[in-house]
Amino acid sequence: MRIARPRAAKAIVAALAIGMVATACASDRDESDSSGDSEVFVFGAAGDPAALDPSLASDGESFRVTRAAFETLLEHEPGGTELVPGLAREWSSNEEGTEWTFQLQEGVTFHDGAELTGEVVCQNFDRWYNWSGTYQNTTLSYYWQGVFGGFAENESENVPEPNYVGCEAPDELTATITVERPSANYPGGFSLQAFAIHSPDAIEAYAEDDASGSGENITFPAYSQEGGTVAGTGPFRITEWNKGNGEVTLERFDEYWGETKAGVDTLVFRTIPEESARRQELQAGDIHGYDLVAPADVRTLEDEGFQVPVRGVFNILYLGITQERQPALEDLQVRQAIAHALDRQNIVDTQLPEGGVQATQFIPDTVAGYSEDVQTYEYDPELAQSLLAEAGAEDLTLEFCYPTEVTRPYMPAPVDIYELLRADLEAVGVTVEPKPLTWNPDYQETTRSGGCDVYLLGWTGDFNDAYNFLGTWFDGYSQEWGFENEEIFDLLAEVSAEPDVATREAMYEEANVAIMDFLPGVPISSSPPSIAFSADVNPPTTSPLTQENFAEVSFK
Incomplete structure (x- = not known):
């Protein structure tokens, strides 16, 4: 026989769940910092990232991780879809929509100490344009081909004609990108995580590895499959990818240039494929949040004191x-x-x-x-x-x-x-x-x-x-x-x-x-996907584009 649980008992369960989350936080702090000052936020992801280089990815699980470490020329307003400044503080185009000029933010430093300049922006775009071999497979260059077409030298009839013409840096903090034809993909395409800007030193290191394979058997380059090799400008830097445990670890980047500094010291994305398992780990206090809550679980989690904001339909x-x-x-x-x-x-x-x-x-x-x-x-x-x-x-x-x-x-x-x-x-x-x-x-x-x-x-x-x-x-x-x-x-x-x-x-x-x-x-x-957080967390602003900024996360 099933015994009905009164509302008061539910409140006790919620309090216990919250307490367990807090205990987990304390445990994480003890493990990561003997002084007890380090804060570790663990988020349950539905799948592994494909790569830690967002240029090679096309899926939301990859971008959720890389978005915390890499930034794009343009971004979206928190909680909405309007374009706002990113690494570019201003942008404009010619009347034909074939030249896009970006005035860059000042004082932006990459995780490896390099500085953002117009030349660096051009180096990134020229890198993508000059991809060859396996990189011309849509598994690795899906967004480049969708937004900028093909490459300097197309190697297959299935690759579209290139629309990208080139990039110039008339001064240190300006980059002008030229395309052959105007497109409804611009300027929105410049906000895509696939076109996040990498450090010039990292790009040079990337060239030492190569992708291989064809068709359904693609091997990603080694640098994109391990932490500590990629370098962006975001509020976190990727330090480790433990594939055996399905965890990507990011640490706060103290030299971050932007206004929204990381609210926690360590951000961990833990892969938990089954939604029911993600829910159970949240309830047990083993994680502090997870995405894609099953519709049947929303009311249960809310009754237990968890936060379950719903995104807009997009x-x-x-x-x-x-x-x-x-x-x-x-x-x-x-x-x-x-x-x-x-x-x-x-x-x-x-x-x-x-x-x-x-x-x-x-x-x-x-x-x-x-x-x-x-x-x-x-x-x-x-x-x-x-x-x-x-x-x-x-x-x-x-x-x-x-x-x-x-x-x-x-x-x-x-x-x-x-x-x-x-x-x-x-x-x-x-x-x-x-x-x-x-x-x-x-x-x-x-x-x-x-x-x-x-x-x-x-x-x-x-x-x-x-x-x-x-x-x-x-x-x-x-x-x-x-x-x-x-x-x-x-x-x-x-x-x-x-x-x-x-x-x-x-x-x-x-x-x-x-x-x-x-x-x-x-x-x-x-559908409007839900996302869940423990009660002791200040969650990020939910995004209809599922582009939450995890730098906004902090503990209450």
Whole structure:
């Protein structure tokens, strides 16, 4: 028999949990500093970073770590999406949007003692532009190719033409970056963690290592897989990566130039793949916070005295379809059948936190350019079966990829979501062959190289422009989607080059209509991800972009 616990008892449990957290803090202090003055904040991450060099990464778990140590030319306001100064105190462009000039902050020092100058900024951008060999694989240069195109010498026909032209430093604290064509990716792209600025001495040291491999078998350069080798300008410096224990350790950088100094001496990101395990470790006082709280756990944690702030909605979960994997997927009727087979509202109702919504297109309704006029695909199993029959695909078999050992802001329970969608597809006669893959690096590499018939993925916006969503996926051919549609490609090229924001937003609405008519995949949902902290913590300002600044963290 289950005994109901009265509210007073809950308060006692909460107090005990808080006390355990405080005890853990004291224990950490004792271990790290015999004087008892050092403060250690431990955060439970959902997955390992791919690399400690953000230039090589494309996932939120990597960026959460590197953002504490590396800074970009532009940043976002705390808790919002408006661009504000970062390493650049001012920025401007020419009328055509092809020259971007950045006036840099004074007195910025890297972790290794080097100083920030315009020449250093140019050295960083020229490093990325001159990547060769394995670095031209999208596993390592995903954001560079998405924002600046290809390289000085492209080595594959799959690499886009370069848009980056060059960088000049007319004086010590100025850098001017020139691109061939204007793009809706600018200036927002200059806020991407992938383009954080590295020390010139570190860049020289990086050159001693090299990446290797191809396709789904990429080996990251050794320097990016160990602490103490990378050097940025952030409030923390990365000192250790203990992969065996899944922990990255960062220490406060006392020479940090900015106003928000690190509020704790040591910041530890501990990988705990299962959400239930992260919750239990928070309740036990072994960690001080964790991300991607399961919807069912929010009320429980709040009742126990923990802080559970909710971010704004700025993401999309979708079922991707790789059309060139098999001829049936190139048939619009088959893709429509898949869309009608999926009970997406059931995903919202059972798997997402309060505030989650069913998606109708590939951007959330919080982004300008959202259209009310797109073709929608309601849950209709009978129609799905009819469409499959008309297309001659009653015996359709789909290899369905889904990630394991991870949770994402748009996908709090990947395995559970997969199981629900699998059941929907099987209910209309589709044979599903499951293909589970670990998130980092297997899943990302496999989906991007077109290794799945259908797969679960999503996107949290990097900056507030619809092109960051639509252009990321559909501005040209990619192995991930495996289709050619010149109408959509040309439309997105046209909207990207449009300098007027209001005109561009109207064009995004038109693009959304065209994309949903073509139906390259099935948008499933948008959700407001929660993040949890112990009661004795002053938490960072939550960000709809999931770009929390952990320098804001301190103990009460």
